[in-house]
Amino acid sequence: MGNLNNSLKMLFILKSGGVIKVKDIAKRLEVTEKQVRRYKETLEEFFNIESISGPSGGYKLVGGYFPFKEILTEEEVNLLKEVIVSLDSNYIENNPKIIKAIEKINYTILNGEDHESCEQIIPYSRVKNAGIDIQKISEEMYKSILDQVEVIIVYKDNSGKCTERRVQPYQIFTYKGERYLIAKCLLRKEVRFFKLRRIESYIITSVKFEKDIDVKALIKEYKTNSIGIFGGKKYNLKLEISYPMANIIKERVWVENQEVIELNNKILFKASMIGGPEVISWILSMGKSVKVLEPEDLRIEIHNILKEMIKNI
The missing domain is CATH 1.10.10.10 (Winged helix-like DNA-binding domain superfamily/Winged helix DNA-binding domain)
Known part of the structure; x- marks a missing residue:
């Protein structure tokens, strides 16, 4: 609650x-x-x-714009007021009208003040070419989430290779300033995070689907002991971090299981952390203030990365 x-x-x-x-x-x-x-x-x-x-x-x-009146019915606005006053989370979970109203609020967050209402019908099977507007694709993807219809996307991966995917969209997610579409990829048969700017083109179909994945629980699981949201390799970290960087590290919750031990002019940071490349990037961002004590394979991996970086300088 x-x-x-x-x-x-x-x-x-x-x-x-x-x-x-x-x-x-x-x-x-x-x-x-x-x-x-x-x-x-x-x-x-x-x-x-x-x-x-x-x-x-x-x-x-x-960007604190909340255009509730333009998109919510009077009944939905009153229901929201009741929820805030009642402070009862069970009321939200058991009331589909409230859930729908909150979904609409989430949709309005993606829109600017001058954009039309979500009641506008977006035609199915409309193809968008490369160079699409991020705001526009956010709006159309969110419409497909509300309508629970499948989307066909042409997606460019990290290597620049484009593949066609048929996906079932669940949520728009903002992470480190980038917008992602969380969707079940029917090609890979698993939930994937698609960066919106890498969607080269898309077709919103008329094929309905039933949601069978608890995305909120999935995100929570990723966040619990991960430095990012994309999973990856797990490390049992032991880092020795000097001041002033130690202040930044100890003042924040990086993962739920972290342990910070005060030493003389430094701290010992211990945690089981998932993240692969993001863990390495996080450690490198501390510069000379950090010393990797464990695990040994991570020490070797970072050492090799730094050797390659020196070659390129």
């Missing part, structure tokens, strides 16, 4: 504008600052929340 409603409360605190200190949000919600950071991670799936560093830093909602 608390997590959902506190996330909504935090959203409206940020909606007031300006930079809000984390400690002030925590005080108003009567939770810890660590919990506030978790709420931020949840809200960032749909909203752009900027982290401002420094003594006057905190969180700032970027």
